[in-house]
Amino acid sequence: MTTNQPSTTTSLFLLVLKDDGKPVSMGQQTGYGLAGALLSDLVAAGRLGVSDDGKKLRVLDTSVTGDELLDEGLRRFGHKDGKRLSSVIPGAARKLEREVGDYLARRGVVRVEEGGMLGLKPQRYPIVDVSREAELRRGLVAVLRGASPTVEQHALVGLVHGLELGTKVFHPDEVGLDKGDLKRGIKAVAESAGPGADGVARAVQSANAGMIAAITAATVSSTSGSS
Template structure:
């Protein structure tokens, strides 16, 4: 399962509604898809404080959300990460939902009342999200994080929703302790330099986009 698919599930309740009325969910999905493409070695990020994107291998990847995100990133080759996470054409929620529905994880309920009520994505199979949450619980109490674990935690922290989304998984960790633990995890990810660098950069980029949306939207 993609990091972006796991994040999609974490940010929604089992009834298909968002965990909260967060306006910046798309920033997280864009960051997750970018990380998935770094893991796939299709793109890389520079060593700059605000990293710039470099496309390594253009073309389709084999997943509808990744293919759509990749096509957009090819158009924005060389742009700063802070501007990419706010790009709605990278956050492919529709394609992620369709892929999860095709795998039998969720069901797509179409828009109602002439579009006044948005699509909902009720969970059909809770097992994938349960496995993700169990991994995150293990990591938060001291386990070794995978790139997916570290990425998910960094993005949730950047969106400032980690305490809410991980209410059960965080155990006795308070908000400050949880933030400190996630910061530790982002430097302890068991991955190559490119992935570890991407994980570290995503937290800062998403947080900047949420706190300073006007500034972050410039490239």
């Protein structure tokens, strides 16, 4: 069964926003995470897949989905068949935060606040429709307390874990666990088999590996350039 909604991507975006509309992590992490989420949504839509070894992108179908954000994802991923995810994700992540934020703003979920005078600072996206985030968090908190996850919930916890943002996205008091147990709970859900519909769980694992490789490469390059 396929779905033509970017629900994992938009849900991850809401999860990583602070109350002031800024992401909990600045820099590349948010964009890379959104690229991984968009990959998983396109896998769920039957447009993309990953190779058996989990390292390369497979483009299965480039026909439009009817959703503007998914179709933007196809534009970013659709000509990368056979490429390693560690090289695909950085390109797909470029300005993706703005694309997702604007997509949600058009639907009344967030509002866009321009980044200071002349737009020199990152945009902010304060949440307008707080009911959606509240419902999203209630479901994920239940999963972290032991409930069985849906495909999307499993993907979201996996992506948050891959980005190493678990205790920034979820507060121990919110979940009712101490920090150590919360970290272990997130890790356990992320590393579980999950519902596994249409290869989404495997796509998230592959995206996480690609994100880690890309972030590591960027960090090494930055360090070498400054030495």
